[in-house]
Amino acid sequence: MRSPMLFNRSASCTPPPGYWQCLLPGKGEGLGRNLLFNRRATLVNLALMFGLALCGITSLSLGTVNLEIQQVLQALMGNGDPVSRFVIGELRLPRLLAATLTGAGFALAGCLMQTLARNRLATPGIIGIDNAATAFAVASVVGTGISVAPPMMALAGAATATALAFGLSGASGTRGYRFIITGLGIGAIAGAMTQFMLSRVAIDDANAAYPWTVGSLNARDPLATQILAGGCLLAWPLCLMLARGLTTLQLPDAVAIGLGRRPGRIRAGCLVVSVLLTGLAVAVAGPVGMVALIAPEFARALNRAGYVPLLASALIGAIVMVLADLAGRVMLSPLEVPVGIVTALAGSPYLLWILLKRPSGHLQ
Amino acid sequence: MTDNAFADISPETKVDRLAATELAMAHGHHRVIDALNLSLPNGKVTAIVGPNGCGKSTLLNGLARIHRPRAGAVLLDGRDILTRPSREVARKLALLPQETSAPEGMTVLDLIRFGRQPHQDWLRQWSPEDQAAVQQALEAADMAELADRALDTLSGGQRQRAWIAMSIAQQTPLLLLDEPTSALDLGHQVEVFELIRNLAGAGKTIAMVVHDLVSACRYADYLVAMKEGEIVAEGRPAEVVTPELLRSLYHITCELMEDPITGAPLLVNIQRAPESR
Numbered sequence: 001m002r003s004p005m006l007f008n009r010s011a012s013c014t015p016p017p018g019y020w021q022c023l024l025p026g027k028g029e030g031l032g033r034n035l036l037f038n039r040r041a042t043l044v045n046l047a048l049m050f051g052l053a054l055c056g057i058t059s060l061s062l063g064t065v066n067l068e069i070q071q072v073l074q075a076l077m078g079n080g081d082p083v084s085r086f087v088i089g090e091l092r093l094p095r096l097l098a099a100t101l102t103g104a105g106f107a108l109a110g111c112l113m114q115t116l117a118r119n120r121l122a123t124p125g126i127i128g129i130d131n132a133a134t135a136f137a138v139a140s141v142v143g144t145g146i147s148v149a150p151p152m153m154a155l156a157g158a159a160t161a162t163a164l165a166f167g168l169s170g171a172s173g174t175r176g177y178r179f180i181i182t183g184l185g186i187g188a189i190a191g192a193m194t195q196f197m198l199s200r201v202a203i204d205d206a207n208a209a210y211p212w213t214v215g216s217l218n219a220r221d222p223l224a225t226q227i228l229a230g231g232c233l234l235a236w237p238l239c240l241m242l243a244r245g246l247t248t249l250q251l252p253d254a255v256a257i258g259l260g261r262r263p264g265r266i267r268a269g270c271l272v273v274s275v276l277l278t279g280l281a282v283a284v285a286g287p288v289g290m291v292a293l294i295a296p297e298f299a300r301a302l303n304r305a306g307y308v309p310l311l312a313s314a315l316i317g318a319i320v321m322v323l324a325d326l327a328g329r330v331m332l333s334p335l336e337v338p339v340g341i342v343t344a345l346a347g348s349p350y351l352l353w354i355l356l357k358r359p360s361g362h363l364q
Numbered sequence: 365m366t367d368n369a370f371a372d373i374s375p376e377t378k379v380d381r382l383a384a385t386e387l388a389m390a391h392g393h394h395r396v397i398d399a400l401n402l403s404l405p406n407g408k409v410t411a412i413v414g415p416n417g418c419g420k421s422t423l424l425n426g427l428a429r430i431h432r433p434r435a436g437a438v439l440l441d442g443r444d445i446l447t448r449p450s451r452e453v454a455r456k457l458a459l460l461p462q463e464t465s466a467p468e469g470m471t472v473l474d475l476i477r478f479g480r481q482p483h484q485d486w487l488r489q490w491s492p493e494d495q496a497a498v499q500q501a502l503e504a505a506d507m508a509e510l511a512d513r514a515l516d517t518l519s520g521g522q523r524q525r526a527w528i529a530m531s532i533a534q535q536t537p538l539l540l541l542d543e544p545t546s547a548l549d550l551g552h553q554v555e556v557f558e559l560i561r562n563l564a565g566a567g568k569t570i571a572m573v574v575h576d577l578v579s580a581c582r583y584a585d586y587l588v589a590m591k592e593g594e595i596v597a598e599g600r601p602a603e604v605v606t607p608e609l610l611r612s613l614y615h616i617t618c619e620l621m622e623d624p625i626t627g628a629p630l631l632v633n634i635q636r637a638p639e640s641r
Binding site for chain 2: 013014015016017019021024033034035036244247248250251252253254255257258259260261262304305306
């Protein structure tokens with residue numbers, strides 16, 4: 001038996017303040033299906049997409065050969081002079097795509113992990129996932145007899161580190177500082193293993209593996225980029241599925257359970273996506289620090305409180321990565337500064353600021 | 365299946381809707397509750413009282429499926445609560461835990477809208493029912509004026525009312541609260557307890573863990589006294605509360621008077637009981 005008062009209201013329904021409502025054709029008792037769009041988030045994301053496009057074009061036009069914007073656009077269309085077509089199509093565009101994908105991957109992984117652990121320091125870089133992925137990838141590069149492709153090795157490393165951090169942090173799981181401290185230890189061990197392997201192999205092998213240790217887009221493997229693109233495509237629908245439950249992870253677990261959510265499952269899902277993205281991104285660019293930490297922070301600042309900005313984090317991560325790579329290429333040109341060093345230089349003061357600031361913000 | 369929670373609140377339901385049978389709960393290896401039986405009277409406010417560490421919060425967490433029991437079961441409408449989909453349970457049973465924290469800057473309205481999650485899904489993110497329920501919750505908790513304020517700018521009592529409003533918006537016939545007035549001053553305590561009474565008046569079945577025995581007597585219809593994981597007494601406050609019970613629960617001696625206005629038991633001349641018993 002339905003209360004008549006409620007039933008009559010079904011004709012008109014205004015969305016909550018700050019949202020756009022999109023009515024979908026639907027069946028059932030006069031109640032249409034609908035989607036809500038957070039206005040602020042929609043505008044922010046559109047602006048960020050525009051910003052990313054601008055940064056991308058800038059990145060394509062600058063370098064050892066500077067091109068005009070028009071030349072860039074023509075080359076992108078497949079027209080223009082052969083030199084700029086070669087520079088754009090063969091050199092800069094693949095690199096730009098790699099930067100965009102790795103930046104988005106790292107940042108999305110960071111945002112997921114910060115939210116699931118309810119801690120802004122809980123990013124794959126700090127938990128040691130980056131380092132472990134690197135150690136495994138380096139192991140395959142320097143030829144320790146394991147001849148699996150680096151992306152798969154990096155993924156295996158990322159998964160191993162997460163499983164260890166999770167297993168060793170005991171009953172509290174991904175909550176609390178124990179997870180972070182355990183992760184720090186695992187990261188340190190993995191970093192030491194990488195250095196050890198590099199010190200034991202021939203100098204040529206060590207040189208080949210060097211980009212892995214600092215984070216660089218210079219020596220990327222096209223196959224790894226393609227696999228990362230696949231990973232991103234796979235991660236996106238998973239994120240959309242998790243997104244609604246993810247917002248309840250900002251509240252205490254008992255509240256989330258009371259609302260019919262299963263925090264353990266949501267955390268597990270986020271952790272899997274986070275590990276996947278981190279592992280595949282490390283396989284392309286090595287452990288580029290700070291992107292996963294900073295991008296979600298900016299994304300949250302731009303959005304309304306209580307919103308988990310997955311898309312905005314990914315877009316900002318991509319922008320940061322593109323700009324950092326651009327800076328690394330042109331700063332000391334013709335010398336190239338690896339992108340990981342640029343992000344570390346630019347990001348470390350920010351990390352200090354977070355640590356010294358009053359513990360506040362959206363997450364504890 | 366009905367999404368209409370009002371149909372559920374009808375007092376005609378004869379069977380008690382939430383009950384524990386032979387419930388055993390533990391923290392790690394430490395067994396807190398063993399073979400406990402309890403049935404919450406429908407449409408009433410039940411207060412669970414007892415000394416620190418007696419297992420009253422553990423019991424509430426068990427009733428709300430936050431922790432799994434070691435043995436026995438919690439029955440919601442006669443069926444084991446753990447065998448039912450969690451979302452379905454969330455449409456019948458709301459919980460306000462002791463620890464409530466929200467992201468900084470989140471508004472009252474944002475919080476209350478969380479209460480509608482069990483009624484929504486991916487392709488129905490906002491319905492007229494949601495709108496009506498949020499509005500009703502805002503009014504019931506007297507929060508309409510504060511809807512757009514950030515939670516962290518509110519007073520403790522207002523914030524607690526906002527959280528209760530979230531569980532009102534959930535439109536469940538059952539509501540469990542874990543120490544809803546802890547850390548509130550007297551005025552705010554009364555504010556929250558009166559809101560809880562109003563909800564019971566509207567037909568909700570409520571159980572709350574309460575630290576303060578006098579408030580429990582004043583605002584509850586049914587009192588459950590626990591000690592060392594067992595229920596030592598239950599019934600109407602005026603019948604249950606005796607000097608012997610208080611001595612056994614809290615090691616105090618006191619005299620009991622009847623509140624001339626409400627008829628609830630009043631404790632006077634409270635002293636520590638002598639050690640020899």
